[in-house]
Amino acid sequence: MEAADTRGRGAMSTRPARSARQPTQLMSESTKGMLFVLPALALLVVVLGFPLIGAMLQSVNLMWVDHPHFSLVPYRTLARDPAFGHALLITFYYVVCSVAFHLVTGICVALPLNRDLPFKWVFRVAALLPWTMPDAVAGMVWRFMLDPLSGFINSLLLALHVIVQPIDWLGTPHSAFASVVISEGWRAYPFVMLLLLAGLQAIPRTQYEAAEIDGANRWQCFIHVTLPNLRTILVIALVLDTISQCRVFGLIYTLTNGGPGDATTVLPILTYQENFQFFNTAYAAAMALTLAAITFIVSLPYLRLTMRQRA
Amino acid sequence: MERKFARGGKTPWLLAVAVWIAAFGLGSAARAQVTIVYGDWQLAETVSSKPLLANIKKFMEENPGITVTPQPVAQGSRDVLYGTGIRAGKGPDVFVLDQQPVTQYVDQNWIVDLSPYIANEGGAKYLSDFYPAVMRTLAVGGKVYGIPNTVSIFLLFSNMTMLHAAGIADPPKTWGEFRADAIRLTKASTPGGVIDQWGYALPLQLTGFNSRFPPFLFSWGGNLVSPDFKHSAMNSPQTRAAFEFQVDLATKDKVEPPGTVSMDFDQTRQLFAQNKLAFLFEPTSLVPNLQGIKPDIDLKQIRATALPFNPGEEAQSHTTLGYRAWFINANSAHKDEAWKLIKFMADADQVTTYYLGTAGLPARISVNFTLPQILNDPFATESVAEIPRGEVAPQIRQWPQILNFVRLNASAAISGSKTADQAIADANAAIESLLQQAAP
Numbered sequence: 001m002e003a004a005d006t007r008g009r010g011a012m013s014t015r016p017a018r019s020a021r022q023p024t025q026l027m028s029e030s031t032k033g034m035l036f037v038l039p040a041l042a043l044l045v046v047v048l049g050f051p052l053i054g055a056m057l058q059s060v061n062l063m064w065v066d067h068p069h070f071s072l073v074p075y076r077t078l079a080r081d082p083a084f085g086h087a088l089l090i091t092f093y094y095v096v097c098s099v100a101f102h103l104v105t106g107i108c109v110a111l112p113l114n115r116d117l118p119f120k121w122v123f124r125v126a127a128l129l130p131w132t133m134p135d136a137v138a139g140m141v142w143r144f145m146l147d148p149l150s151g152f153i154n155s156l157l158l159a160l161h162v163i164v165q166p167i168d169w170l171g172t173p174h175s176a177f178a179s180v181v182i183s184e185g186w187r188a189y190p191f192v193m194l195l196l197l198a199g200l201q202a203i204p205r206t207q208y209e210a211a212e213i214d215g216a217n218r219w220q221c222f223i224h225v226t227l228p229n230l231r232t233i234l235v236i237a238l239v240l241d242t243i244s245q246c247r248v249f250g251l252i253y254t255l256t257n258g259g260p261g262d263a264t265t266v267l268p269i270l271t272y273q274e275n276f277q278f279f280n281t282a283y284a285a286a287m288a289l290t291l292a293a294i295t296f297i298v299s300l301p302y303l304r305l306t307m308r309q310r311a
Numbered sequence: 312m313e314r315k316f317a318r319g320g321k322t323p324w325l326l327a328v329a330v331w332i333a334a335f336g337l338g339s340a341a342r343a344q345v346t347i348v349y350g351d352w353q354l355a356e357t358v359s360s361k362p363l364l365a366n367i368k369k370f371m372e373e374n375p376g377i378t379v380t381p382q383p384v385a386q387g388s389r390d391v392l393y394g395t396g397i398r399a400g401k402g403p404d405v406f407v408l409d410q411q412p413v414t415q416y417v418d419q420n421w422i423v424d425l426s427p428y429i430a431n432e433g434g435a436k437y438l439s440d441f442y443p444a445v446m447r448t449l450a451v452g453g454k455v456y457g458i459p460n461t462v463s464i465f466l467l468f469s470n471m472t473m474l475h476a477a478g479i480a481d482p483p484k485t486w487g488e489f490r491a492d493a494i495r496l497t498k499a500s501t502p503g504g505v506i507d508q509w510g511y512a513l514p515l516q517l518t519g520f521n522s523r524f525p526p527f528l529f530s531w532g533g534n535l536v537s538p539d540f541k542h543s544a545m546n547s548p549q550t551r552a553a554f555e556f557q558v559d560l561a562t563k564d565k566v567e568p569p570g571t572v573s574m575d576f577d578q579t580r581q582l583f584a585q586n587k588l589a590f591l592f593e594p595t596s597l598v599p600n601l602q603g604i605k606p607d608i609d610l611k612q613i614r615a616t617a618l619p620f621n622p623g624e625e626a627q628s629h630t631t632l633g634y635r636a637w638f639i640n641a642n643s644a645h646k647d648e649a650w651k652l653i654k655f656m657a658d659a660d661q662v663t664t665y666y667l668g669t670a671g672l673p674a675r676i677s678v679n680f681t682l683p684q685i686l687n688d689p690f691a692t693e694s695v696a697e698i699p700r701g702e703v704a705p706q707i708r709q710w711p712q713i714l715n716f717v718r719l720n721a722s723a724a725i726s727g728s729k730t731a732d733q734a735i736a737d738a739n740a741a742i743e744s745l746l747q748q749a750a751p
Contacts, residue, residue, distance in 0.1 A: 064398065077748070082741075083741075143573070147570060148568075148569035148570040149568060149569065149570060149582075158505065164505070165505060165506065165569075166505065166569050167569070168569035168570050168572070170570070170572060170573045171569060171570060171571075171572045171573070171725075171726050172726050172727055172728070173723075173726060173727075173728040176572075176726075256573065257516065257517070257573070259515070259516075259572055259573065259719070259722050259726075260515070260572040260573075260722045260723065260725070260726035260728070261719050261720065261722045261723030261726060261728055261729070262719050262723070263723075263726070263728060273715070276390060276391040276394065277390070277517075277711060277712075277715070278709075278711060278712040278715070279390075279394070279412075279415045279418075279419065279708070280712075
């Protein structure tokens with residue numbers, strides 16, 4: 001004990017700069033950073049890495065299939081399958097239409113909500129409400145409303161003598177597609193609206209005042225002050241919403257189930273059918289990975305933008 | 312004080328012994344108790360679940376060492392739930408399937424070969440009371456994978472209140488009569504009003520189309536695959552004629568209500584019960600469902616007859632024979648107890664209870680020809696008479712996908728995005744391609 005004490009005291013006396021914090025100082029900043037990141041990284045590996053690697057192995061017939069053997073047949077089939085090509089096209093049309101709908105509606109709602117209105121909070125809550133609804137529930141609600149025999153929309157139009165026979169909104173390809181875009185547009189526009197509202201609130205009032213002094217009218221203020229200031233946030237909203245819309249499933253599943261025919265069959269619906277209805281697990285995994293790759297490519301501008309801002 | 316203390320000293324010991332005995336007893340009972348999970352989509356249906364639960368309760372009373380936990384599942388989610396569960400090494404011990412996915416479950420090794428259990432019960436003799444057409448599809452590679460519960464034959468159900476109101480005395484016997492009657496029955500109930508009565512509806516959602524289109528197609532002598540299952544039969548004259556007939560009913564004759572593209576069988580049943588739809592293709596289980604929808608429904612105003620035929624083809628006409636059967640999960644840790652449950656549920660007494668509660672026709676031949684309630688029921692007797700003309704849909708793993716191709720194309724043709732010819736050509740190409748991919 002004494003020897004130990006002596007050793008300790010001796011060490012203290014010869015190297016006074018070292019203290020109780022000494023061991024942590026030995027660690028480099030990057031190691032410390034890594035230690036802090038490690039739990040999150042482990043979580044990512046578990047919730048993202050494992051399923052991703054599993055899906056990759058499944059898509060080449062090596063895992064979670066009947067007779068595991070390496071095969072690229074699922075990917076070759078993708079290239080030849082007209083159903084996949086069609087679903088890809090429908091997904092593209094759907095994403096373009098719904099994202100455009102969200103952006104236009106989002107900005108149209110965000111602009112008045114940014115003004116000093118009485119009871120502004122009531123309008124803000126009301127504008128946010130659709131976003132609180134789960135997508136599958138929104139699909140069912142719209143399906144009830146669009147039902148040709150008992151739906152609210154046909155009943156109203158018949159009562160107002162706008163139509164003489166019920167319209168089968170989900171029964172023709174174009175009207176079904178439009179119904180899907182409108183219902184998802186209604187449900188998900190608040191996300192874009194919130195982003196744009198945040199962007200609008202960050203625009204300095206002085207810029208509008210300067211424009212007004214220069215004689216700009218409201219439209220010119222919008223074009224030359226609001227839009228340029230919103231450019232970054234618009235790109236972020238565009239990219240995030242595109243990613244979100246590429247993955248749409250619940251609403252379409254409950255509203256049209258991909259029909260009529262395959263008029264609203266987007267890639268996630270087709271992937272679900274292949275996996276759970278036809279038991280083509282490897283093919284479904286190949287489809288899902290293709291969609292993931294497309295989504296990743298779409299997200300690149302967002303990643304670039306956020307990284308550039310951080311730099 | 313001392314005596315009190317002494318008494319107080321004994322009491323905890325006695326209590327401890329009592330607790331130990333109770334715990335020991337309970338512990339051994341808990342060790343002997345086996346719990347098995349029974350999965351069935353009919354547990355999720357009000358009418359059908361009652362006799363099932365009654366049978367399960369009776370089983371537990373007779374087998375106190377076995378607890379059965381019922382697991383309801385929506386029919387549309389059944390394969391998702393079971394497939395995901397079984398892949399993960401779990402899933403219910405005993406579950407019910409209809410004829411469609413049996414081949415897939417066998418292919419994936421998800422269900423147990425029941426042959427050893429059946430051999431213990433008498434082998435061929437035990438199976439001889441079940442319909443051979445059904446047993447043929449449950450036996451794959453010399454192994455028997457399921458025990459059938461009920462059989463279902465699709466018949467034409469006619470709402471005679473509507474037929475009589477339109478001056479039609481009897482249900483149609485030929486497809487020509489059917490078409491003419493359906494046109495006559497489609498009208499507005501008030502002169503000049505909105506059309507609110509229709510002749511017929513083929514629901515185009517998966518849970519309506521997949522079981523209703525095949526009987527219609529078979530009654531035309533058509534099929535979707537060749538007899539050797541290697542090629543598409545979509546282009547055969549009978550199949551083409553049947554498909555075009557369906558599309559014409561919807562698009563030219565307009566005898567179907569709007570919305571059939573997104574309807575399932577339940578919605579068409581609702582319309583039928585409300586006197587808004589005159590004809591349906593259904594099995595006898597329609598009857599208790601109608602009573603569930605409309606408790607005061609007059610069953611005398613509903614008639615079940617064989618599906619119509621085309622003149623000159625009556626002898627070839629047939630319908631589909633469907634079934635529900637019990638299977639044991641390959642992951643089950645209690646396969647013997649699971650078999651015990653299946654054997655009990657398949658017994659004539661339980662099958663009778665099930666029939667009385669659901670009108671689901673027993674898969675046991677002896678019950679169908681002896682049970683007074685069946686012999687006195689016009690719907691059941693019509694079904695029993697039709698069983699020999701029924702054919703189980705092709706048992707190939709591509710069948711659900713093939714039906715989906717036809718469903719999507721029928722939906723496209725009815726919604727106007729394709730002509731009937733295009734739809735037939737597209738369905739034919741898709742089926743052929745699928746079958747060629749599967750060819751060795």
